Amino acid sequence: xxxxxxxxxxxxxxxxxxxxxxxxxxxxxxxxxxxxxxxxxxxxxxxxxxxxxxxxxxxxxxxxxxxxxxxxxxxxxxxxxxxxxxxxxxxxxxxxxxxxxxxxxxxxxxxxxxxxxxxxxxxxxxxxxxxxxxxxxxxxxxxxxxxxxxxxxxxxxxxxxxxxxxxxxxxxxxxxxxxxxxxxxxxxxxxxxxxxxxxxxxxxxxxxxxxxxxxxxxxxxxxxxxxxxxxxxxxxxxxxxxxxxxxxxxxxxxxxxxxxxxxxxxxxxxxxxxxxxxxx
Amino acid sequence: xxxxxxxxxxxxxxxxxxxxxxxxxxxxxxxxxxxxxxxxxxxxxxxxxxxxxxxxxxxxxxxxxxxxxxxxxxxxxxxxxxxxxxxxxxxxxxxxxxxxxxxxxxxxxxxxxxxxxxxxxxxxxxxxxxxxxxxxxxxxxxxxxxxxxxxxxxxxxxxxxxxxxxxxxxxxxxxxxxxxxxxxxxxxxxxxxxxxxxxxxxxxxxxxxxxxxxxxxxxxxxxxxxxxxxxxxxxxxxxxxxxxxxxxxxxxxxxxxxxxxxxxxxxxxxxxxxxxxxxxxxxxxxxxxxxxxxxxxxxxxxxxxxxxxxxxxxxxxxxxxxxxxxxxxxxxxxxxxxxxxxxxxxxxxxxxxxxxxxxxxxxxxxxxxxxxxxxxxxxxxxxxxxxxxxxxxxxxxxxxxxxxxxxxxxxxxxxxxxxxxxxxxxxxxxxxxxxxxxxxxxxxxxxxxxxxxxxxxxxxxxxxxxxxxxx
Numbered sequence: 001x002x003x004x005x006x007x008x009x010x011x012x013x014x015x016x017x018x019x020x021x022x023x024x025x026x027x028x029x030x031x032x033x034x035x036x037x038x039x040x041x042x043x044x045x046x047x048x049x050x051x052x053x054x055x056x057x058x059x060x061x062x063x064x065x066x067x068x069x070x071x072x073x074x075x076x077x078x079x080x081x082x083x084x085x086x087x088x089x090x091x092x093x094x095x096x097x098x099x100x101x102x103x104x105x106x107x108x109x110x111x112x113x114x115x116x117x118x119x120x121x122x123x124x125x126x127x128x129x130x131x132x133x134x135x136x137x138x139x140x141x142x143x144x145x146x147x148x149x150x151x152x153x154x155x156x157x158x159x160x161x162x163x164x165x166x167x168x169x170x171x172x173x174x175x176x177x178x179x180x181x182x183x184x185x186x187x188x189x190x191x192x193x194x195x196x197x198x199x200x201x202x203x204x205x206x207x208x209x210x211x212x213x214x215x216x217x218x219x220x221x222x223x224x225x226x227x228x229x230x231x232x233x234x235x236x237x238x239x240x241x242x243x244x245x246x247x248x249x250x251x252x253x254x255x256x257x258x259x260x261x262x263x264x265x266x267x268x269x270x271x272x273x274x275x276x277x278x279x280x
Numbered sequence: 281x282x283x284x285x286x287x288x289x290x291x292x293x294x295x296x297x298x299x300x301x302x303x304x305x306x307x308x309x310x311x312x313x314x315x316x317x318x319x320x321x322x323x324x325x326x327x328x329x330x331x332x333x334x335x336x337x338x339x340x341x342x343x344x345x346x347x348x349x350x351x352x353x354x355x356x357x358x359x360x361x362x363x364x365x366x367x368x369x370x371x372x373x374x375x376x377x378x379x380x381x382x383x384x385x386x387x388x389x390x391x392x393x394x395x396x397x398x399x400x401x402x403x404x405x406x407x408x409x410x411x412x413x414x415x416x417x418x419x420x421x422x423x424x425x426x427x428x429x430x431x432x433x434x435x436x437x438x439x440x441x442x443x444x445x446x447x448x449x450x451x452x453x454x455x456x457x458x459x460x461x462x463x464x465x466x467x468x469x470x471x472x473x474x475x476x477x478x479x480x481x482x483x484x485x486x487x488x489x490x491x492x493x494x495x496x497x498x499x500x501x502x503x504x505x506x507x508x509x510x511x512x513x514x515x516x517x518x519x520x521x522x523x524x525x526x527x528x529x530x531x532x533x534x535x536x537x538x539x540x541x542x543x544x545x546x547x548x549x550x551x552x553x554x555x556x557x558x559x560x561x562x563x564x565x566x567x568x569x570x571x572x573x574x575x576x577x578x579x580x581x582x583x584x585x586x587x588x589x590x591x592x593x594x595x596x597x598x599x600x601x602x603x604x605x606x607x608x609x610x611x612x613x614x615x616x617x618x619x620x621x622x623x624x625x626x627x628x629x630x631x632x633x634x635x636x637x638x639x640x641x642x643x644x645x646x647x648x649x650x651x652x653x654x655x656x657x658x659x660x661x662x663x664x665x666x667x668x669x670x671x672x673x674x675x676x677x678x679x680x681x682x683x684x685x686x687x688x689x690x691x692x693x694x695x696x697x698x699x700x701x702x703x704x705x706x707x708x709x710x711x712x713x714x715x716x717x718x719x720x721x722x723x724x725x726x727x728x729x730x731x732x733x734x735x736x737x738x739x740x741x742x743x744x745x746x747x748x749x750x751x
Contacts, residue, residue, distance in 0.1 A: 023490065023495050023496065024495065027494070027495060027496075037452060041545065041551070041552065042552055043544065043552040043553045044544070044553075068552055083452070084452040084488075084489050085489065086450065086452070086489040086490070086491060086495070087491070087494065087495065088494060088495070089491065089494055216536060216539050216540065216543075216544065216553075217450065217451060217460075217539065219450045219491055219494075219683065219685060220516055220517050220683045220684065220685065221460075221514075221515075221516065221517070221518075221535055221539070221683070222518070222533065222535045222536040222539050223517065223518035223520075223532075223533035223535055223536050224532075224533075224536045226520075226527065227527075228527055233520055233522075233526070233527075235517060238517070238683075238684060238685065249527075252527045255527075255528075255529060255635075255636040256527060256529060256636075258529070258636075259529040259530075259556075260554040261633075262633070263554035264554075267552070
């Protein structure tokens with residue numbers, strides 16, 4: 001059993017938790033992920049590591065409430081336990097030798113982008129961050145990004161905060177304006193990452209994407225997380241989750257991510273009904 | 281007393297009924313039948329059956345106890361050699377091992393050794409209420425990576441000798457392929473749980489949610505005071521054919537499909553883990569895993585085809601599994617090779633929820649040609665014989681390639697060109713001092729009992745190695 005030490009609501013649909021898992025905290029690195037089960041009989045879901053404290057033995061997770069499992073997780077409070085927490089899984093984001101990087105995060109993906117930005121900042125690289133949200137209410141981690149970015153651009157779809165528009169607009173401006181990035185690292189919804197890659201491709205800027213497909217074991221056994229990268233089958237859990245964005249077949253990844261859309265919808269409804277009963 | 285020529289029939293659930301439930305297919309002998317079957321054993325002098333058993337159970341000795349109704353005594357004889365009798369009695373391919381050597385089998389049907397083993401183990405699990413005495417500790421620590429058949433066997437044998445054994449399991453539940461791979465109807469999970477509980481009574485400590493190669497490395501285990509490490513991490517990444525359409529929604533590896541159903545209990549209505557309830561399923565492959573996947577899909581309500589590129593004779597699955605599958609109504613499309621998986625695409629409506637799902641599998645007819653290097657006749661495709669089978673789900677059961685996690689993080693561990701760990705056959709000793717390995721991580725996909733045999737040999741070798749070190 002793994003104890004929830006802190007819980008904080010970052011916005012109405014995104015929650016942050018510190019979980020006591022000393023073995024995982026000991027090894028975790030930016031870009032890796034964990035797999036958790038909320039309770040016995042629970043589903044296994046992957047979540048990317050949003051931070052860690054090796055001395056305190058804690059791992060930070062930030063999740064968006066999207067389905068039955070994340071709803072159940074969000075019901076848990078500080079001091080309560082979740083039944084399983086395993087990792088760190090996948091390969092760490094490669095940062096060696098990078099001197100100037102643009103981090104592009106979208107929505108809850110910003111939570112995963114943050115430790116990468118922090119790591120680059122700590123190793124002395126120049127970090128430009130572009131983070132995008134649907135609106136001001138959904139904005140998360142502004143202060144944290146400010147602290148580790150040499151330049152921070154915040155975008156909202158509706159213009160309720162920062163600049164109005166999508167993340168690719170300031171990215172294109174920066175690159176065409178002469179910014180020389182060693183790499184662009186992007187983490188967020190598949191459709192956003194697809195367009196980030198399309199934006200950087202004409203300028204030949206190496207672009208790394210972080211994939212978060214459906215997974216069960218997370219150790220290279222089930223093959224559910226397979227992607228087509230450079231025409232070959234790759235497994236996000238052991239070969240990734242980071243890949244060269246220009247080689248990833250995003251359309252296929254987007255189609256595969258909706259395999260259980262119907263089931264998820266039903267789970268959400270069931271859970272909400274259950275919750276209503278408890279309240280009544 | 282006249283010799284009975286045939287094995288006593290194993291009672292099974294009726295095929296029509298069991299095709300719709302996940303309860304165990306074979307029901308087991310009763311006491312009377314067990315004694316009668318035991319009495320068929322000639323107790324011959326040369327005991328060829330023992331040689332046929334990868335863990336060398338003293339078969340005639342346990343059967344002798346059963347002849348007189350001493351089932352607990354029989355169980356004790358078995359456990360001197362095997363740590364998982366209730367499992368082996370169910371899933372071992374006895375027809376190619378112990379029973380294939382049985383003297384009685386020369387003229388008649390061999391003794392039903394597997395059925396008797398199962399009875400003794402089930403009898404113990406149902407009736408034994410005494411304490412299992414934990415062995416006297418010898419003060420030495422051994423780490424076992426993976427809690428599948430090889431790891432559990434190695435752990436059990438070492439614990440019985442007094443070693444302090446810790447088993448590290450990546451998943452949330454102990455058992456490896458016994459819990460994620462083999463379905464409930466062939467091996468009930470309560471049985472696996474009981475066998476694991478028995479090992480714990482011998483002092484084996486099982487740490488779940490630890491991935492060796494990620495959470496901890498093999499070298500760190502030595503730093504933590506473990507004096508030897510056994511790697512039984514199992515098979516790895518599922519293989520795909522590399523044909524068009526394998527990324528469509530509704531295409532599974534057998535590992536994923538079975539893990540969802542078995543480990544995550546997706547076959548139950550209230551499971552939080554989803555699984556596709558397909559109408560028509562094509563399972564590609566002819567091994568035991570293919571049979572398990574097919575029979576699981578059938579129980580989830582599908583009409584199921586097994587697509588295999590050779591003929592019935594070359595089918596690598598156990599004969600009993602194939603027979604059960606046929607009885608349950610699984611259709612065999614033999615001498616067929618998939619060439620493409622076809623997907624649904626509604627050109628008028630991009631939001632049609634069926635878009636991107638499987639709608640069929642195109643196969644080509646084959647005939648058997650010259651034998652390959654293993655002596656199996658090679659399938660040769662017949663030009664222009666393709667046709668489409670309408671299915672909405674495809675399960676690939678064509679094997680696995682070794683998992684890279686341990687090899688990538690362990691200096692000095694030699695692997696072969698396929699990625700399997702290189703070991704000395706009789707000891708499981710690897711190229712790295714104090715590290716032993718066995719099971720699918722070494723051989724690639726094989727059977728439960730072969731993995732157990734490897735775990736057993738390694739346990740003996742580890743004991744020899746550490747005993748020599750002590751002196």
